[in-house]
Amino acid sequence: MRAAPHRQPGGERHETHILDPRPGPERDHHASGCSDSDDNGARRDGSNARRDGGAARRDATTARADASRGDAATTALTDPAPNATAPGEQRCAGCPDSNETTFAISATQTARTFGGVVTGATGDGQFYVVNEAGQAASGTVPTHGDSGQYGVALPLFCGAQLVKLVWTNSAGALALVYNVTTTGCVEADLRLTLTWDEVGDDWELHLIKPGGRINDNATDCTWTSCITSSPDWGVVGDATDDPKKDVDNTGAFGPENIFFSKPENGVYTVLVEHWGGGEPTSDGQLVINLKGRAPVVLKKQNLVSGHVWTAATITWPGGVVTPSQTDYDCTGNWSGGCKAVLP
Ligand SMILES: [Ca+2]
Numbered sequence: 001m002r003a004a005p006h007r008q009p010g011g012e013r014h015e016t017h018i019l020d021p022r023p024g025p026e027r028d029h030h031a032s033g034c035s036d037s038d039d040n041g042a043r044r045d046g047s048n049a050r051r052d053g054g055a056a057r058r059d060a061t062t063a064r065a066d067a068s069r070g071d072a073a074t075t076a077l078t079d080p081a082p083n084a085t086a087p088g089e090q091r092c093a094g095c096p097d098s099n100e101t102t103f104a105i106s107a108t109q110t111a112r113t114f115g116g117v118v119t120g121a122t123g124d125g126q127f128y129v130v131n132e133a134g135q136a137a138s139g140t141v142p143t144h145g146d147s148g149q150y151g152v153a154l155p156l157f158c159g160a161q162l163v164k165l166v167w168t169n170s171a172g173a174l175a176l177v178y179n180v181t182t183t184g185c186v187e188a189d190l191r192l193t194l195t196w197d198e199v200g201d202d203w204e205l206h207l208i209k210p211g212g213r214i215n216d217n218a219t220d221c222t223w224t225s226c227i228t229s230s231p232d233w234g235v236v237g238d239a240t241d242d243p244k245k246d247v248d249n250t251g252a253f254g255p256e257n258i259f260f261s262k263p264e265n266g267v268y269t270v271l272v273e274h275w276g277g278g279e280p281t282s283d284g285q286l287v288i289n290l291k292g293r294a295p296v297v298l299k300k301q302n303l304v305s306g307h308v309w310t311a312a313t314i315t316w317p318g319g320v321v322t323p324s325q326t327d328y329d330c331t332g333n334w335s336g337g338c339k340a341v342l343p
């Protein structure tokens with residue numbers, strides 16, 4: 001467990017956490033260094049100091065371009081280095097450089113932190129994870145402008161996949177390409193990956209079961225209910241059909257990840273809170289990966305702090321995704337999260 005590099009001179013929190021979801025002793029959320037269980041104030045760090053990454057708005061710029069082509073923009077994910085497919089470090093003379101040496105990774109956990117030092121990069125990096133079925137996720141790799149330290153906890157698919165970390169400068173791109181294979185797992189029927197920009201502080205991913213509501217620990221898989229344990233969905237006493245939140249984030253960028261197998265029939269709802277004191281211009285992206293299918297990519301612009309975005313409903317059986325741009329102002333009914341009856 002490690003924190004991402006400190007991008008903020010004031011020592012602001014920017015933490016990323018991974019849960020090992022395999023059976024075993026429950027981890028203490030506090031003891032692991034996670035601050036998610038802190039009170040509201042602890043999560044509401046200021047976000048102004050985050051504006052130190054020159055290229056950090058790339059995601060938002062892309063999101064705006066996509067959104068201009070359609071409202072509830074369902075777009076494809078972009079591979080930031082489509083020609084870099086062999087494991088190793090791919091770079092040109094003058095491109096950013098890294099200290100990475102290991103590119104073949106066997107994992108038994110559902111997520112892994114990638115970290116190191118990159119030199120000569122302009123701004124933050126990008127990550128891209130793709131498996132053989134074409135399921136994928138993408139987002140930002142926060143990178144310290146002075147030290148070049150980077151670190152990001154990434155959700156992993158079950159089995160073989162490529163993980164790419166990409167930085168650029170005026171000469172071109174550095175791509176770190178990893179062959180990652182996870183074993184002892186079952187690919188989830190449903191996977192949700194949320195990312196946001198550097199002015200978001202922070203966004204919170206929620207998966208609501210049929211008939212459930214937000215911030216109800218029995219029916220909402222989120223930071224209070226789904227990290228160190230899981231709500232018992234589906235067959236009572238059977239953990240293989242319970243949801244997990246294996247990557248959580250309390251700062252800028254994300255990602256956060258929820259996965260889930262053997263859904264009960266009904267309508268699931270994906271909700272996203274803008275939790276802390278982030279900027280009202282914060283933009284983000286939800287990627288929905290259904291087993292064996294290409295990802296569905298949903299974008300949201302200008303999610304105001306204290307608001308809740310209804311990103312999509314997912315109907316089972318069939319996994320029918322219905323995107324939404326519904327934005328609910330919960331600022332008048334907020335106490336440790338939105339207390340309104342949603343959805
Ligand atoms: Ca969060």
Ligand SMILES: [Ca+2]
Nearest residue numbers: 232233235238
């Ligand atoms: Ca169960």
